[in-house]
Amino acid sequence: MPVITRFAPSPTGLLHLGHAHSALAAWGAARRVGGRFLLRIEDIDGTRCRPEFTAAILEDLAWLGLDWDGDVRVQSVHMPEYRAALARLSARGLLYPCFCTRAEIAREIAAAGQAPHGPDGPLYPGTCRRLAPEIRAARIAAAEPYALRLDMAAALALAPADLSFEEVGEGRLRCDPAQFGDAVLARKEVPASYHLCVTHDDALQGVTLVTRGVDLKPATHLHRLLQVLMGWPEPRYAHHPLLTDASGRRLAKRDGAPSLRALRERGLSPAEVRTLAGFAAP
Numbered sequence: 001m002p003v004i005t006r007f008a009p010s011p012t013g014l015l016h017l018g019h020a021h022s023a024l025a026a027w028g029a030a031r032r033v034g035g036r037f038l039l040r041i042e043d044i045d046g047t048r049c050r051p052e053f054t055a056a057i058l059e060d061l062a063w064l065g066l067d068w069d070g071d072v073r074v075q076s077v078h079m080p081e082y083r084a085a086l087a088r089l090s091a092r093g094l095l096y097p098c099f100c101t102r103a104e105i106a107r108e109i110a111a112a113g114q115a116p117h118g119p120d121g122p123l124y125p126g127t128c129r130r131l132a133p134e135i136r137a138a139r140i141a142a143a144e145p146y147a148l149r150l151d152m153a154a155a156l157a158l159a160p161a162d163l164s165f166e167e168v169g170e171g172r173l174r175c176d177p178a179q180f181g182d183a184v185l186a187r188k189e190v191p192a193s194y195h196l197c198v199t200h201d202d203a204l205q206g207v208t209l210v211t212r213g214v215d216l217k218p219a220t221h222l223h224r225l226l227q228v229l230m231g232w233p234e235p236r237y238a239h240h241p242l243l244t245d246a247s248g249r250r251l252a253k254r255d256g257a258p259s260l261r262a263l264r265e266r267g268l269s270p271a272e273v274r275t276l277a278g279f280a281a282p
Ligand code: GLU
Pocket: 007, 008, 009, 010, 042, 198, 211, 212, 216
């Protein structure tokens, strides 16, 4: 099977060395074996993404010496496709509208004393899952804003009990999607979630090897479940360690990690930046 990888940044800021590491990992994994490398802009969250950062990503990656195959897929122009995927899940009774605000959920969790924590935060206590159909219909008719949540128990009932994913170098790892609880797959401000869009696009674009930071490894448990529910093919996964600074802290924009642009303005060459990003030669 040909290797097809991708780098899928969200344009919420300028790329830093951690992104360069991720991009070079994906690019190298494809190029070493004559495979394809795709670039996808994950800008579905209009509250955080900005077009000028998309332009900067393309420019910085090209400066770094990366080339990609085919057109860049920009998620925000494909909303109807994600809506169609949501409609398919909804038609099978796997989604339900959730009218709770974040504050209401926090109150409910506080009243319950505690809630298990998942990779995306505290697990939703399931309040709106128990709403009667006529109450749901009335609240939707009254134009109350709502999110769409995956009914995890219903979804798990449709998946094999031994659901797993293949991690390169580790073999098959058992999935535990229940750790996400009733995950949000759409909300008013972000009409399709990262989890839905990323699995949709990896399937659509024929990605066979997903390379990304180990911080996203837990998300793979949910992604495998969505793949099974939607009948999408299963890629292999290679989660790479995160690049850290001299003191061992993970590089992040909020901690002042220098952007690729800043390094370039300081006079560093693409080869020097690739070395700093952990890849001596392209
Ligand atoms: N868009 C995601 C991010 O920038 C990465 C998606 C992925 O590689 O699965 O964190």
